[in-house]
Amino acid sequence: MEALTSHKGRHLLTRRAFLGVAFCSSGLAGSLLAHEHAGEQSYRRLSRGRDGDPASRWTSLKPISSDLEAWITVSGTPIDYPVALPDHDTPEDFYLDHDIDGTPRAAGCPYLDSRCSAHGTHLLIYGHRIAGSDTMFGSLWNRYTPTAFKELGDAVWDTSADGKLSFAPLCALRVPGTYAPIQRFAFEDADALCVWLEDVAGSATATAPDSRERIKAATRVLTLVTCAEGNGHSATRTLVLFTREADEQALQ
Known part of the structure; x- marks a missing residue:
């Protein structure tokens, strides 16, 4: 896919279009699906290796x-994946078409926007949607509808430094790929975070019943981004926002 450049300081979400693969022949479909199945199995094995002692579950992952x-x-989706943050030697969108270990893979691996960090106030994470499949973030594309959003459970963000942190679903919306409001990562204080969340949630087509209270109490935000159209060159994105409050404890 051809790289897309930023426009007047705004980035596309992401700089290359997400996959919306439509398999045109049975031979190609079978080959790609078999490859994706193998990739999914490798992620499942990694996930099982994270069970057990919280202090040591990252030992086998970091290498x-x-x-x-x-x-x-x-919760409520098949999403159970490692998340990459490309370093300065890795192309920004490398994980759009590479596995976490660097192996080429059409479905790629979820990854953080390079403008944020794994411990920041706003976590913006990209993942593919592949037409006809719910692998990667394919189960999120229609969550901007109230019915689909209602079935969404909490997101758990697990890092070696902070452990497992739970984020509850706040809202979802469908936006152009250049949607600027979501591309903010620094906030002066809690009031600034609240104002920003109110602005984004005000454009949402699906929101949690207690969204107003949750916005006021939010200290961190996690946003999952995927393609809203399954045509291979989607101009729109589905954004699903989750929030976390200050007094919530880390999970075991």
């Missing part, structure tokens, strides 16, 4: 890639 920053799961 896989220096870019591996976190693990994300979302």
Whole structure:
């Protein structure tokens, strides 16, 4: 896919279009699906290796890639993946078409926007949607509808430094790929974070019943981004926002 440049300081979400693969022939479909199944199985094995002692569950993961920053799961979806943060030697969108260990893979690996960090106030994470499949972030594309959003559970953000942190779903919306408001990562204080969340949630087509209270109490935000159209060159994105409050404890 051809790289897309930023426009007047705004980045596309992301700089290259997300996959919306439509398999045109049975032979190609079978080959790609078999490859994706093998990739999914490798992630499942890694996920099972994270069970057990919280202090040591990252021991087997860190050697896989220096870019591996976190693990994300979302209740009510198949999402259960490592999350990369490309370092200065890795192309920004490298994980759009590479596995966490650097192996070429059409479905890629979820990854953080390079403008944020795994411990920042706003975590912006990209993942593919592949037409006809719910692998990667494919189960999120229609969450901007109230019915689909209602079935969404909490997201768990797991890092070696902070452990497992739970984020509850706040809202979802469908936006152009150049949507600027979501591309903010620094906030002067809690009031600034609240104002920003109110602005984004005000454009949402699906929101949690207690969204107003949750916005006021939020201290961190996690946003998952995927393609809203399954045509291979989607101009729109689905954004699903989750929030966390200050007094919530880390999970075991």
